[in-house]
Amino acid sequence: xxxxxxxxxxxxxxxxxxxxxxxxxxxxxxxxxxxxxxxxxxxxxxxxxxxxxxxxxxxxxxxxxxxxxxxxxxxxxxxxxxxxxxxxxxxxxxxxxxxxxxxxxxxxxxxxxxxxxxxxxxxxxxxxxxxxxxxxxxxxxxxxxxxxxxxxxxxxxxxxxxxxxxxxxxxxxxxxxxxxxxxxxxxxxxxxxxxxxxxxxxxxxxxxxxxxxxxxxxxxxxxxxxxxxxxxxxxxxxxxxxxxxxxxxxxxxxxxxxxxxxxxxxxxxxxxxxxxxxxxxxxxxxxxxxxxxxxxxxxxxxxxxxxxxxxxxxxxxxxxxxxxxxxxxxxxxxxxxxxxxxxxxxxxxxxxxxxxxxxxxxxxxxxxxxxxxxxxxxxxxxxxxxxxxxxxxxxxxxxxxxxxxxxxxxxxxxxxxxxxxxxxxxxxxxxxxxxxxxxxxxxxxxxxxxxxxxxxxxxxxxxxxxxxxxxxxxxxxxxxxxxxxxxxxxxxxxxxxxxxxxxxxxxxxxxxxxxxxxxxxxxxxxxxxxxxxxxxxxxxxxxxxxxxxxxxxxxxxxxxxxxxxxxxxxxxxx
Numbered sequence: 252x253x254x255x256x257x258x259x260x261x262x263x264x265x266x267x268x269x270x271x272x273x274x275x276x277x278x279x280x281x282x283x284x285x286x287x288x289x290x291x292x293x294x295x296x297x298x299x300x301x302x303x304x305x306x307x308x309x310x311x312x313x314x315x316x317x318x319x320x321x322x323x324x325x326x327x328x329x330x331x332x333x334x335x336x337x338x339x340x341x342x343x344x345x346x347x348x349x350x351x352x353x354x355x356x357x358x359x360x361x362x363x364x365x366x367x368x369x370x371x372x373x374x375x376x377x378x379x380x381x382x383x384x385x386x387x388x389x390x391x392x393x394x395x396x397x398x399x400x401x402x403x404x405x406x407x408x409x410x411x412x413x414x415x416x417x418x419x420x421x422x423x424x425x426x427x428x429x430x431x432x433x434x435x436x437x438x439x440x441x442x443x444x445x446x447x448x449x450x451x452x453x454x455x456x457x458x459x460x461x462x463x464x465x466x467x468x469x470x471x472x473x474x475x476x477x478x479x480x481x482x483x484x485x486x487x488x489x490x491x492x493x494x495x496x497x498x499x500x501x502x503x504x505x506x507x508x509x510x511x512x513x514x515x516x517x518x519x520x521x522x523x524x525x526x527x528x529x530x531x532x533x534x535x536x537x538x539x540x541x542x543x544x545x546x547x548x549x550x551x552x553x554x555x556x557x558x559x560x561x562x563x564x565x566x567x568x569x570x571x572x573x574x575x576x577x578x579x580x581x582x583x584x585x586x587x588x589x590x591x592x593x594x595x596x597x598x599x600x601x602x603x604x605x606x607x608x609x610x611x612x613x614x615x616x617x618x619x620x621x622x623x624x625x626x627x628x629x630x631x632x633x634x635x636x637x638x639x640x641x642x643x644x645x646x647x648x649x650x651x652x653x654x655x656x657x658x659x660x661x662x663x664x665x666x667x668x669x670x671x672x673x674x675x676x677x678x679x680x681x682x683x684x685x686x687x688x689x690x691x692x693x694x695x696x697x698x699x700x701x702x703x704x705x706x707x708x709x710x711x712x713x714x715x716x717x718x719x720x721x722x723x724x725x726x727x728x729x730x731x732x733x734x735x736x737x738x739x740x741x742x743x744x745x746x747x748x749x750x751x752x753x754x755x756x757x758x759x760x761x762x763x764x765x766x767x768x769x770x771x772x773x774x775x776x777x778x779x780x781x782x783x784x785x786x787x788x789x790x791x792x793x794x795x796x797x798x799x800x801x802x803x804x805x806x807x808x809x810x811x812x813x814x815x816x817x818x819x820x821x822x823x824x825x
Contacts, residue, residue: 284353289348291306292502293346296740297344300757310331312325367446367567373543375633376634390485391486392478393436393488395489396424396428397459398429402434404446405569424571426461431569436448437451450590456483469493473499494528496532497529518553523552540560540562542563547626557625559588565579566579566583591634601646606723615633647672651726658731660733663699664701668713670715678691740809742807743805743818744818747822754793756772756803756805758770758805760815762809766810769782770782771805771806772803804816804820
């Protein structure tokens, strides 16, 4: 799968994915998933303790929790993987369960016949640099095989990252692919040496998920996405992917998107319209590759999930260990889009991620069929036009704050929004199932939606207008309309243990309809502690209780206001 050598050391790529713990050369997956590993998520209201008990009953063992997206990465007996997956998928406490799929770098052959860095004038980068050369405060997370920190064109351009293969902070490149991707984004520019990076002053956060044998796991990839979202990245680049859809990856992407990041991924090099993930997920900018004549590159994937295109053949960039080489593949198209997103953010930091993506799409060079098409998406990127347009974009955004996504509702539903704008607001509209329902011109822009007579799932989004006619649209949420929840949570005290002067109480609390919002802990009928998130627990000083026997009880509250009470447990203090 390696490309030809072209003068200096060269590889070419888009990446796969292997186990979340360390991947050794002897434990690489040989199929489409990691043997004996599953990713599992609980239904709303099911605690981590309950979920762990559920899969432990099938011989499962937790490897780690992806807490940001409420997913457990577990190990199960390899010989029983399929039957355990089926059993867990039918368990009412489980939202979804899936294999820990793998993805792999897509290398394409190289030939040295194109001028160096032809892609930069093709996307009008020099004209964009007249408007901005980017900012070191805008970081692109490169989720890949690592980055060579000593390369002269990358030295000083890196911020701290993480290595998920070795569980260390050592992010040296183990394959070469990540260094090449990083050079496309942010190689030192205007320094009388080497190559230019489209992002110029942009910084790079290396997150290592791809092994030296070109494998990474979906669990590691999801963890890296979460890390980027939690550690200050503005953009994520993923020049990697697999052919299996993953709810875990979608949840991680949604987590990053909801925290304001622009998520970019390579479309893959299989010359097919079949979905390639994470590129084909919602809230991802999927990038196909073009050649020097603005044709779709022969290797590039395509389809109705493509967002934009960028050059992907004979891209000269940085090599691991020093030097430069020509690479090709959608792996090197995606980082151009990530770099452009970073330039847009540097030019107008007030923009939200939805506005940045719209600037990428709306200012591309329309190739192929007019408007959107399955080859180029909205077109091949044009850096100058996108950055120029970013100068005049006002800060305007709206989000639905209640109800929350996937919530169950009934009757008269209060829909609230949060609005941000640099200009006075003219009004906010609420859309139900794509149709205008009502509008409000007075802050705090809330609505009363009568869901009586409806059932099943319904979509909601809001649109805001300022006094100058600018508009912005919120992300769409989905709610389920059903009967009012009148069932209290199921609450149990699972343990009550005294150690020294501390009484530690653990409880389980779950609700099939509404999320559990808090658990209260009572000793001898008196409230002693309250916990607002699973796993539900409390530590209580036993000194005021005195020696002897005491009763312990827990109360759980759900989002509908129902209260569940556990049985009493007796504990003895000294």
